[in-house]
Amino acid sequence: MEHERPLGERYAVGRLLGRGGMAQVYLADDLKLHRRVAVKTLRPECAGDPSYRQRFLREARSAALLNSPGIVAVYDTGEQIVHGASLPYIVMEYVEGRTLAELAHGDPAPTPEQALRLTAGVLAALAHAHHCGIVHRDIKPANVMLGADGTVKVMDFGIARPLGAQGATLTQTAMVVGTAEYLSPEQARGEEVDTRTDLYSTGCLLYELLTGRPPFTGENPLAVAYSQVRDAAVPPSARVPGLPQACDEVVHRALAKDREERYQSAEEMRADIELALRRLASPATEAPPTLVSSPPTATAAIPNDEDTPAPAPSTARQPEKRDRRPARRLWSVAAAVGVLLAAGGAYAASGPDSAPGQARADTTVPVPDLVGKTLTQARTGAQTVGLHVVRGGSGTCAAHTARHAGAAAHYVCGQVPAFGTRMARGGSIRVQLSTGPGNP
Structure with a gap:
């Protein structure tokens, strides 16, 4: 031109x-x-x-x-x-700088602190967009610029939609549109999406900044979508030894498959990142096993769909070989639904921690201490070690009455198995919730 x-x-x-x-x-x-x-x-x-x-x-x-x-x-x-x-x-x-994709795959790689601060900048921009009733639906490192002055700039609102718009993730040609490696599970299933979809994608972005690769990759977009719906992400610290636990915790909650267990707003996720940064700055005080954030709040509902300039990837330095394939955007909804239904069948047969045709690893993990946490925090703490939480109702917690007689309502006051017990990965911890002070 x-x-x-x-x-x-x-x-x-x-x-x-x-x-x-x-x-x-x-x-x-x-x-x-x-x-x-x-x-x-x-x-x-x-x-x-x-x-x-x-x-x-x-x-x-x-x-x-x-x-x-x-x-x-x-x-x-x-x-x-x-x-x-x-x-x-x-x-x-015009923003003179480079994309976060170039940064994530560059040498040297971002430090954990840099990764968290860049993600906080993305969340500040998303908070503004969400308050204006706009969901981006295609957050990924290639759609975020880092200016020469250090300013984070979100771009490419080509598939953004107003909150409450109908049609969600479908175009007139019945195609799911987005970038497979950063699609939320609800996008991959072709469902209506909301602001929490952007937070899932931001979790994928943070994961890539920390490890140099997205949490899920595959031979084709359908394989990646299958993983987004079915698989738990490998913790970042398992790919890059030495990453702080605080990074794992933020990523883990952002990538929750269930939107109700995810961060409920950009501000809430950003607050946890700020807390993680404080913990990184003062490692001696890094006592809490999980980050504490405000209880989930209701959000409006909305949509997903296509594109932006894609810079050539730089050579990358990484602890393990990175599997980066071109991100393809379009696939048939019918095909996607068929694959994801098949995924659901395989998932039901094999369980949450095993791939199709693969036996679940016969390993045990220590049960974390969940007493005194909210249900959301308990689920996060359990999922971090590969376990699940189920509610056993509210009421008397005899084994923990002396310890938590004054516990606030809706906090865990009892758990089975007890803290420190070893159990098979993928097992369930039954918890009881307090009914309030004096009524454990």
Whole structure:
């Protein structure tokens, strides 16, 4: 496009910055305001498709609603005839820097502190978008820029939707759209999504910053979607020995399959990250086994779908061989449902900790101390070691009455098996919840 006349008689287009599945981004000069901008255009082969054009326009509208230093600003939009075809374009803030994908796969790799701080920046931007009623639906390292001044900038709202919009993850051609390695389980199942979907994807982003790879990879998008729905992620510290436990805990909760067990807001997840950073800064005081965050709160419901400039991956340094394959975005809902239904059958047959055709590992783990925790914290603590929590009701906790007679309502006051007992990985711990002070 360098040789075409200025877009809108105003933007002189220069070199290509990046290319994605449906669009490409160029560096350009704003001839009126004398500043550098980024110009995003539909790829010529996509420009004639109404669904792509609608998605492209939706990006401009969604981003224009947002005004945050953590979100790439949209300045202008328009269309121009190029080689006889109408080509839509979006003029955006130009951010000089690199994507978090380049950072995650660079050498040196981000430190745990850097990974947490960058993720906190993403969450600050998401908190603003969510408060404005917009869910991004395609959060991933390639969609976040780190500016030369250290500012985190979220970009590519091409598949964002307003909260409460119908149609969720389906396009008119009945395709699930998104990036498989960062899809939430509800996106992979083709369900309606909400703000917690972005938090799951942010958990995947943090995982990649910590380990150099997404939590789930596979030979094709369906295999990855299968894992997003069925499999528990390997803790980051198991891939990179020496990572602090606090990192494992944040990732573990963000990647909960059940949305009710996930972080309920960007602010809540960011608060846990700030707590983790304080624990990293003062390792001697790192006593709590799990991070403490506010109880889940209700959130509105919403959607998912496509694209942004994809920089060439850098060579990576990592403790284990990274399995990075191109992230493909589109697959048939019918095929996806068939695979995921098959996954469900295999899961029911093999149990939560075994892959299809693979026997569950005959290992035991120590039962954690869950007494005094909320039900959510207890589940998180148990899942960290490969166990599950089931409720045994509220009422008398005879074995723990003396210890927790003053426990607040809805906190664990008893557990079976007891703390320190060893049991098979994948087993269940039955807990009882206190009914309040004086009524354990």
